[in-house]
Amino acid sequence: MALTLASAAALLREHHLLREIIQNDVWTDDAARIDAADDPFAAITYDTRKVTTGTLLCCKGRFKAEYLEGIDDKGLQAYMAETDYSSVTDAPGLIVTDSRKAMSLLSAAFYGRPQDELTVIGITGTKGKTTTTYFTQALLNAVSGGKAALFSSVDNCLDGHTYVESDLTTPESMDAFLMMREAADNGMKYLVMEVSSQAYKVDRVYGLTFDVAAFLNISPDHISPIEHPTFEDYLYCKRQIVANAKALVLGADSMRADLIRQDAALAGIPVTTFALHDADDKGTDANVTARPMDVTHSTFRITADGADLGDFHLSIDGDFNYLNAAAAIAIAHAAGVSLEDAEPLHAIEPVRIAGRMEQFRDPQSNTLAIVDYAHNFASVTALLDFVYERWGAENPHITLVTGSAGNKAYDRRKEIVEAAQDRIANFIFTAEDTDTEPFIDICMEMQGYITNKDVASTVISDRPTAIMNAVYDARAHADRFNILLIIGKGDERWIKEHNKHVPFEGDDRVVERMFGL
Structure with a gap:
């Protein structure tokens, strides 16, 4: 059903978001008092530059009245905002209590609720989201004939095979529903998407119910004045995915797993767990487990509800990726994939993700370079654990090239140093993404956290x-x-400076160029 001013008002009222409708001197709760209230909107946008005839404009964030100057000449049909802008436009305004929540609901409605045509899987956690998302998509593609779409912090894929670089871990709500519409129109049956804590903090997924939600793990991260003021707030935002899902897949060893189980019980949804066992198959009880078999060749065994599904060999190194693989299998099973035939599960084996655990050997020296997206205490610790497990006996001289993001996640700067300083020989601090902070200031701050004199x-x-x-x-x-x-930085081809993406060769390409690969 096409979205109209009348149906938009009804939807917003249903969710207790509508304050009133204003057009010039008319202030009303009744959309019927507005001319053309039943005319379908031809377009929806949050960018005034994209307004054309018949557009519903969603005014969000730090919107200013001057943005609407001359907007009626472009054919604005209506706007949604937290502020009355009748002084600068003759178009009717849907005045709401929360513009971000309203935008998510209106976007879903405008694009015909594409989520209802897809099995939507949301994956959250402090680390492992991207890898697990790619593993899950590969597995679902294998069982559906390539009909799994993907939203990730690296790429978006709307047709099961074409990948386009993404800007955000979780897209803005309007963009997300537009992409869902395209995915559904492309015949996709599944959508696997990363869900960041910010997605709930700023309501990018408001009103969206996941068929399966995965909560991989949690550890302190993204703590800053512009992200989350405390770890409690970070965890609380992550936990919202549970109340907005029909089934939960949970890392059995996750911090606060008991609390997340309570959330699932309150929501009345089933829980499937996954875990990593050691070589002797000892570890936390879980529905799906991964056990290392041959570390040198990245081989591990998967067991599901006591049944042995066989050995798997990943193209990506690291025990933490065995855990991500177990998560993906648990997610697919929760989404309805049978585990009786283990063959399709091996679709995870060839998966490689640019900028994740990419290894390069220098033909001119005894040097191994690993490019990875590790950027906090947990991921740096996991990376060094892997290095020591694989090559510790060779007493390697380890150099860590690192920076940290500007204007946010301030704790990372100290935590990266603390995770590494007693396990490496040398730091090289360098530019990473920043907002307004100078690169050199961040680097000097990180250097100041070193306490190991060696x-x-x-x-x-x-x-x-x-x-x-x-x-x-x-x-x-x-x-x-x-x-x-x-x-x-992984394989990113830009560095963010003063809110602009400045072209950058990419860590992997610099290494390849230096190594002559």
């Missing part, structure tokens, strides 16, 4: 130069085994 450190704010310096140093000491860990 670890060396250098500040090189230009990121390609920092990586090149690490390679040159390794080649100057070819008699030792060098491991370069280059973290934080």
Whole structure:
């Protein structure tokens, strides 16, 4: 059914968001008093530059009245806002209590509730979201003939096979429902999407119910004045996915797992758990478990409800990725995929994700470079655990090339240093994404957190130069085994500076160029 002013008002009233409708001197609760209230909207947008005839404009955030100057000449049909703008437009306004919640509901309605045509899977957690999302999509593609879409912090895929770089972990609500509409029109049966804490903090997924929600893990992160003021707030936002789902997949060893189980019980939804066991198959009881079999070859065994599903070999290294694989299998099963035939499950094996645990060998020296997106205490710790498990016996000289984001997640700066300083030989602090903070200030702050007098450190704010310096140093000491860990950016081709994406070669490409690969 097409969205009209009347149906939009009814929807907003149903969710207790509508205050009144205003058009010039008419203030009313009754849409019938507004001319053309039953005319369908031709378009919906939150960008005044995209307004055309028949558009519903959603005014969100720091919207200003001057943005609407001349808007009637463009054919604005109506607007939704928390503020009355009748002084600058003759179009009727849906005045609401919360514009972000309203925008999500209106967007879903305008695009015909595409989520109802898809099995929608939402994956949240402090680490592992992206890898688990790709594993899950690969598995669902295998059982559906390539009909699984994906929204991730790396790429969006709306047809099961074409990947386009994304801007946000979880898209703005209007963009998300537009992409869902395209995915449904492309014949997709599934949508697997990462769900960030900010998605609930700023209502990007308001009104969306997930067929399956996955809560992988939680640890302190994203704590800052512009993200989450406390860990409690971060966790609370993450937990909202449980109350907005029909089934939950939970990391059995997650911090606060008992609280999340209580959330599921209150929501009346079933819980499927997953866990990583050790080589002797000891670990937390769970429905789906992964157990390392041959670390050198990234081989592990999956068990589901006591049944052995066989051995799997990943193209991505690390025990934490065995855990992500177990999560993906548990998610697919919760979404209705039978585990009786284990063959389709092996679709996770060839999955590689650019910028995640990518390894490069230097033909000119005994040097291994690993490019990864690790960017907080938990992920840096997991990365170093992997390095020591695999190569610790070779006594490698480890250099960590790292930075941290500007104007947010301030705790990361100290925590990255604390996670690494007793396990590496050298830090090189360099540029990462920032808002208004100078790169050099962030690097100098991180350097100041070093307390281990035996670890060396250098500040090189230009990121390609920092990586090149690490390679040159390794080649100057070819008699030792060098491991370069280059973290934080993955394969991103930009660095965010003053809210703009500045083109950047990419960590992986700098390494490939230096190694002549």
